[in-house]
Amino acid sequence: MVRLPLALLLPAVVVLAACQPMTQDQRPGAAPAATATPEQVAAATAVTRAPAPRPSARATAAQLDTTTPEQRAAAAARPTTAEARLGTTVASLGNPTESGLWIRTPLVRERAMGRIVNPANGRSAQVELIPLTSGGSGSQVSLSAFQLLGVSLTDLPTLEVYRSASGA
Numbered sequence: 001m002v003r004l005p006l007a008l009l010l011p012a013v014v015v016l017a018a019c020q021p022m023t024q025d026q027r028p029g030a031a032p033a034a035t036a037t038p039e040q041v042a043a044a045t046a047v048t049r050a051p052a053p054r055p056s057a058r059a060t061a062a063q064l065d066t067t068t069p070e071q072r073a074a075a076a077a078r079p080t081t082a083e084a085r086l087g088t089t090v091a092s093l094g095n096p097t098e099s100g101l102w103i104r105t106p107l108v109r110e111r112a113m114g115r116i117v118n119p120a121n122g123r124s125a126q127v128e129l130i131p132l133t134s135g136g137s138g139s140q141v142s143l144s145a146f147q148l149l150g151v152s153l154t155d156l157p158t159l160e161v162y163r164s165a166s167g168a
Helices: 006-018 038-048 069-076 143-148
Strands: 083-093 102-105 112-118 123-131 139-141 158-164
Touching (some): 069 143, 083 112, 083 143, 102 158, 123 143
Antiparallel strands (some): 083 158, 102 139, 112 123
């Protein structure tokens, strides 16, 4: 086993700590997101929330994805409001029994509306941004959002994450 002196390891730790992605809230001079109106919140929730799968659902994507065709079309539509790019994240499939369109990510500190983009094919999905506080630097994405992005359920894609400026 090779032992490295502490003086050689300390600079590496400092460099790695500096690589931590900054959220919009951490950026110097970043303006706080505008507060969403109740109508904006209701419209966004109508797109991103879906009923839980039936208890009898088998472990197939078709049975676990309870979003409607209308929700999928609305989530895939181009954004109509300004948005701020939060950064990129490596994503994995989240709990497939948790319905809706969402991403759990360390790039946000509070729930908000946003969009994720798969740069490999240009597809995007409007999602609810949920803070991921259980450590790690990757994100978890809902089954429905993975499917909208055209990602295989076993892939670990790098996604771009945006927060809606409306804060909805």
